[in-house]
Amino acid sequence: MQSTQGPPPRVAALSLPGRIAVAATVGAVTVGALLHLGMVFLHVAPSNTLSKEHATAVNDYIYPEFEQNWKLFAPDPLQQNVHIQARAEVRKPGGAVVATGWVDMTGMDISAMRHDPIPSHTQQNELRRAWGFYTDTHDQQEQPTASNRSEISREYLQRILQKRFGPRLNGGDVVRIQARAATTPVPQPSWIAGSTATSTQYRVLPWWNVDSAPASGSAPATSTTPSGQETAS
Template sequence: MTATVLLAAALAHLALVFLSIAPANAITARYEERIDAYVYPEFGQDWKLFAPNPMQRNDAVAARVRTRGEDGVLHTWAWVNLTDQDVGIIRGNPAPSHVHQNMLRRAWESYVATHSQQATDRLRSELAADYLLRVALQRMGRVRHGEPVVGLQIGVRMTMVPPPAWKTEKETDTPTFRKLRWWPVTDQDYKGL
């Protein structure tokens, strides 16, 4: 009996997740609200199974830290390209980690989505900012040259991916840059890292 219930639950789960990413059809049109209520946010996908939508922009996320010396003087260190670090780990790896493929990129995308002019959910924007900060802190560490980290700044270089040769529209190949404010860093920010 238990095996039958578990099998039915597994099949229902797979069917609902499949229907959430399948092309529009009569079933998804009729039961869209119920399917979405089950699937999102736990099992949501940002791609479509039969028609992937590739990224249109390359974002290179970098960070730099500010430390406080024993004499109380603040030191600002050079930018570290966190995206290049991830790409270096992925390149040539036959089974790259999800962390190196997506964590930093998704943290940045979530920050941008929740800090746009249309964003209205304050709690979600605070969570996205905290998540981005913690991802960067995890990569940068607590100490730089023997001095504790007391501040972190994130900057991003955004470059549009050129369209395919058969497309007529032209994208600018000039990168744009965005620098976020300095975040103060405390021991609390490192909890659980």
């Protein structure tokens, strides 16, 4: 028995406003995709006249969400375990200000990813890349080295940590947060001569005042609320 259902509607069967809407949507998506690919290409391509002329616009578009790097293919890959830790100052209802212990944010991310066959890209990279972005634009004295990108990187890292702590913690209001990185070298394989130091080194950042407005950073990678657990110092 032959079906009496007609063919699916086509663009040509749409009204004039409908065809204009479809064409505009397709055009906008195409332009957006081409713009994104062009910006990424200029960012990763060898330095040239075009990338130098539009360096500011390219960097403003790429950082921090679309940053690219080649560390996976580097001849000397990363040989350190870096854990980002943070603590908060909490103002209690009576006015007293109490500091929490250091909370291992990276450890929380790793715990959330463990045994998850398809962990999210955010869980794996959000905090790690935020720290990398910060260290790429600040020296060891925490002074900016990349003009406007330095401030963007600091705000980006602060917003992520601020979002994870939340506005209230341990019965009080979070008023300041502080971050540090605990870096532990990965031991060399037994067949390589020489020894590698395995002691953990800390890079401690200054205290940052928490904005009164709700943080607009990315959502936390885990629903576990930091409770001020202490880590080794």
